[in-house]
Amino acid sequence: MTAFVSLDGVRKRWSPATVVGPVSLEIARGEIVALLGPSGSGKTTVLRLLAGFETPDAGRIAIADEDVTALPPARRRCGMVFQHYALFPHLDVGENVAFGLAQIDRHGRDRKVAGALELVDLTGFERRKPHELSGGQQQRVALARALAPEPRVLLLDEPLSNLDPSLRERTRRELRAVIKRVGITTVFVTHEQEEAFDLGDRVGVLSRGRLEQVGTPDDLYERPASLFVATFVGRANVLQGPTARALGGSEGQVLVIRPEQLRFTDGGLPGLVRERRYTGAAAYYQVETEGGDRLEVVADPGAARVGDRVYVEALRVLAFREGHA
Amino acid sequence: MNSRLRPADRAAPDYWLMPHRDVRRILPRLSLTLLLAWLVLYPILVAVADAAHGDALGTFVSRTGEWAALWASVWVSLASVVLAAAIGVPLALLFEWLDFPGRKTLGSLVALPAVLPPFVGVIAFLFLYGESGFVARAVQGVFGLNRAPWRLQGAGAILLVHAYSMYVYFYLFTRAGLAKLDASLFEAAQALGAGRWQVLSRVTLPLLRPALAGAALLVFMTALGSFSAPYVFGGGFRVMTTQIVATKLNGELPLAMVETVALALVAIVGLAVLRRTEGDDLLTALGKGTAPRRRAIRRPAVRGLATAAGWLFATLLLLPHLTLALVSLVPYGSWTTEAVPPVLSLVNYQRLFGEPERLRPLVNSLWMAAVSTLAALLLALAAGALVGRRGPGGRGGRGGQFRGPIEALVALPWALPGTVFAIALAATFSVSSPLTLRWILVGTVLLLPLAYVVRNLPVTGRAVLAGYRQLDPAFAEAAASLGAGRWATLRRVTLPLLRPALAAGASLAFVTALGDFVTSIVLYTYDNRPISIEIMSSLRVSELGVAAAFGVILMVVSAVVLGLGARR
Known part of the structure; x- marks a missing residue:
């Protein structure tokens, strides 16, 4: 594979204490990459560096083998969907979508606007004003506007964070369908793991300005490269000391165990069920060990009751060396 | 697919040399x-340099007239603040809290003095309340006096004009501040046992402090810089602005410079002092809630009285505008001793x-x-x-x-x-x-x-x-x-x-x-x-x-x- 978008040692320094990068990342043509991380991890900065709104202090950014590091945003041909959409309130939907088509004659422009609106299922909405639309419709107009000039890369900044939770899942599926239909190389930023896993072909996890790991959702969950990735992605029991050793760890190791990789048995680490949270198909149990550690175990809803004395064993553990966060 | 993690890049960017784009x-x-x-x-x-030059500073310090004018500027400005607040704040409370017929129309009429340019307002007052203005003529006619009952002159006249034109700041600022107040704040105070006056003194006014201080600052600065009213009505009473212009017309330019700098210093000190009273805008920090509902006046008699008083007040405010319009229709020399102009x-x-x-x-x-x-x-x-x-x-x-x-x-x-x-x-x-x-x-x-x-x-x-x-x-x-x-x-x-x-x-x-x-x-x-x-x-x-x-x-x-x- 040759990279269509590549960041090579890109670094941005906000202050001596806050530095993003160096980040290196290669993205294939047509691939959807999610940048996932807690707030302040630098994921938005990486996106803005790609868009050209920030200039890196070091490193190189290339799109389709063209060095765009010093190119202003207007000449990068990156479509962007902003967190709050940034639809121009003084223009109607049609004018918003046509904004990036200034170079094209009127007829061609109208055709492209209609095409872009059809893509997001908003045909006939041309003369509406942004404030007359629902949040989901605004999001789709923002997407149509970004795609209309046929950019080389699509950038999305927390594209679903402004929507009702009930709307998010459906919009996510539609978003992925549109992107795949257009076949455009896409980078998007999110702090929600479910969103990243659902939308991204690959996910890059950022922490404190560093790209910790890039991989498929399975990779990140099953084979996390660091303790941070292991704990940030998915639910995890983080254990040290005697409890860790009782579950198969050795001296100086931190164990990360997914709740579904723990189970109740007849013999193993003893503990007391403190809480039980019922979710329908399964239940989450909080088990307190004799050492005072708490373990989260997923099991059958009928496996135990609060106050029961149980024994726990681990099916699979992820081991990290102590002190390597 | 490969993604690489690289160690920190070697060379830190050179912050000493300013790149082209900077x-x-x-x-x-x-x-x-x-x-x-x-x-x-x-x-x-x-x-400032001109003022420091030569012996103008000595002249300024030694003349009592200069100090009197400077002091007059200060106290007239402070009195203007007090008068403007005394009219503007109660009006704002009235319009924001009570409901009566014509409230909306009156509410915007009350802001009318703002439309009158200062100098035009002053001459309108002259035509209305001046020695030979309508009101003086009417009083003269009613009581059969053989000369004007009063002369619109001196500090009192200036303050009258200032109060008329500047209460609008207090009115608008207070209304804006009140509109930001959340009804639940008053309800909370009442639930904690505060009576009506306690709510006003312990909740409303403290929360309005930034708005009131902002209005006070605006009135003070406007009054300090006011020239038209002192120029037309001052007579022998000089404030610093008129003093400066008089000195300049006298040809004493260096002295005018010293006076100018003195006035500027007063303005800066006033600004600094009043800024400090402003405090933080707590209301903005609290965020917007629902404004309290206006209380309708129930008793018909009181309602009628309030409405009548409101319209009377509005008429009083409109009088200068109306006077101006009327006088503009009087041909030259056609109006001498009559109470009302005979020809329009x-x-x-x-x-x-x-x-x-x-x-x-x-x-x-x-x-x-x-x-x-x-x-x-x-x-x-x-x-x-x-x-x-x-x-x-x-x-x-x-x-x-x-x-x-x-x-x-x-x-x-x-x-x-x-x-x-x-x-x-x-x-x-x-x-x-x-x-x-x-x-x-x-x-x-x-x-x-x-x-x-x-x-x-x-x-x-x-x-x-x-x-x-x-x-x-x-x-x-x-x-x-x-x-x-x-x-x-x-x-x-x-x-x-x-x-x-x-x-x-x-x-x-x-x-x-x-x-x-x-x-x-x-x-x-x-x-x-x-x-x-x-x-x-x-x-x-x-x-x-x-x-x-x-x-x-x-x-x-x-x-x-x-x-x-x-x-x-």
């Missing part, structure tokens, strides 16, 4: 800062528009107001574009360099009375010395519009900078990501979005320049004499009708322009 970023800011400094700060420094006609307006010499002042005022507003708007836009933008994603980064100096320079003319700037500009541009950036502009038509630009800068600057601050930086970024360059973004996105702020700032600036008297009287020439000066000359030769007609035109144009500016 020079390009700093140069426009530096240029704007220098231009503003030349326009706003430099004349003040020249005035449009002859004054016909002469005004028919004779080119009469029309000149109107044309002069219009072009100078238009040009100075445009210039002040362009300077404000430059300031906004260079330092007004919010940093992306909540980061303050971009505003950075020169933001403080540029914002301070834009605001400075507001902090100093108009007379101060007029005198300072006259002193600065009466010398030809291109090396020190001074040219002879005194006696040319350019100096007055230049002074208007300086005076208008805070008005347009405040509006445009506020507009920029409210602008989501994502709009400009969205435009850039869609291929729009810097100018296209300005034209297609930023300017349309700033339109309300631009219109508000421009209309206010235009109206201020159009009605200006303070700076005009110091800097006008025959060729650019503005309306206010023409009104004054008409009064001198007793052409009251023509003066009033000019006043009416000024009032109508101001109202129309302000109305246009307030349109969303």
Whole structure:
């Protein structure tokens, strides 16, 4: 594979204490990459560096083998969907979508606007004003506007964070369908793991300005490269000391165990069920060990009751060396 | 697929050498800062230098008249604050809390004095309450007196005009503050056992403090710089603004400089003291809730009384405007001793528009107001574009360099009375010395519009900078990501979005320049004499009708322009 978008040692320094990068990342043509991380991890900065709104202090950014590091945003041909959409309130939907088509004659422009609106299922909405639309419709107009000039890369900044939770899942599926239909190389930023896993072909996890790991959702969950990735992605029991050793760890190791990789048995680490949270198909149990550690175990809803004395064993553990966060 | 993690790059970027793009970023800011400094700060420094020169300072200190004028300026300004608050705050409470027939109409009528340019307001008062005004004539007629019952002169007269024209600040600020209050705050206080007066004194007023302090500051500064009222009604009672102009007319220029600097110092001290009382705007921090519901007055008798009182008050407020309109219809020499003018006609307006010499002042005022507003708007836009933008994603980064100096320079003319700037500009541009950036502009038509630009800068600057601050930086970024360059973004996105702020700032600036008297009287020439000066000359030769007609035109144009500016 040759990279269509590549960041090579890109670094941005906000202050001596806050530095993003160096980040290196290669993205294939047509691939959807999610940048996932807690707030302040630098994921938005990486996106803005790609868009050209920030200039890196070091490193190189290339799109389709063209060095765009010093190119202003207007000449990068990156479509962007902003967190709050940034639809121009003084223009109607049609004018918003046509904004990036200034170079094209009127007829061609109208055709492209209609095409872009059809893509997001908003045909006939041309003369509406942004404030007359629902949040989901605004999001789709923002997407149509970004795609209309046929950019080389699509950038999305927390594209679903402004929507009702009930709307998010459906919009996510539609978003992925549109992107795949257009076949455009896409980078998007999110702090929600479910969103990243659902939308991204690959996910890059950022922490404190560093790209910790890039991989498929399975990779990140099953084979996390660091303790941070292991704990940030998915639910995890983080254990040290005697409890860790009782579950198969050795001296100086931190164990990360997914709740579904723990189970109740007849013999193993003893503990007391403190809480039980019922979710329908399964239940989450909080088990307190004799050492005072708490373990989260997923099991059958009928496996135990609060106050029961149980024994726990681990099916699979992820081991990290102590002190390597 | 490969993704690599690399160790930290080796060479740290060189912060010592300024890269090309940083020079390009700093140069426009530096240029704007220098231009503003030349326009706003430099004349003040020249005035200070001139004042320190020679023995004028000694003269100032030794003359008791100077100290009396300075003290008069201070106490008249403070008394104006008290009077304006005494009228404006209760009115605001009334309109915001009680409901009675005609509340909405009256509520906007109450803001009317704001539409009257200061000098026009003063002559309207003269026609109404002056020695030979309607009220005095009526009293004279009713009681059969053989001379006017009073003379509208001295500190009392000045305070009357100030109270009339400046309570609007307290009224508007208090209403805005009250509108931000959350009903649950009052309910919480009541639930904790506070009675009506306790709620007012322990909750309402403390929360209104920033609004009240803001209004007090505005009234104090306006009163301190007020020139029209003391000029027309002062008589032997001098405040600093009239004292300065009198000294200048006497030809004692160095002394006028010292007086100017003294007045500027009082303004700065007043500003500093009043700023400290402002405190934090707790209401904004609390966020907006639901405003308390207005209480309808139930008892019919009380309701009728309140309504009648309201309309009576509104009529009282409208009287100056009506008087002006009436006097403008009185032909020259047709009204002598009668209580009401016997003849009314449009002859004054016909002469005004028919004779080119009469029309000149109107044309002069219009072009100078238009040009100075445009210039002040362009300077404000430059300031906004260079330092007004919010940093992306909540980061303050971009505003950075020169933001403080540029914002301070834009605001400075507001902090100093108009007379101060007029005198300072006259002193600065009466010398030809291109090396020190001074040219002879005194006696040319350019100096007055230049002074208007300086005076208008805070008005347009405040509006445009506020507009920029409210602008989501994502709009400009969205435009850039869609291929729009810097100018296209300005034209297609930023300017349309700033339109309300631009219109508000421009209309206010235009109206201020159009009605200006303070700076005009110091800097006008025959060729650019503005309306206010023409009104004054008409009064001198007793052409009251023509003066009033000019006043009416000024009032109508101001109202129309302000109305246009307030349109969303």
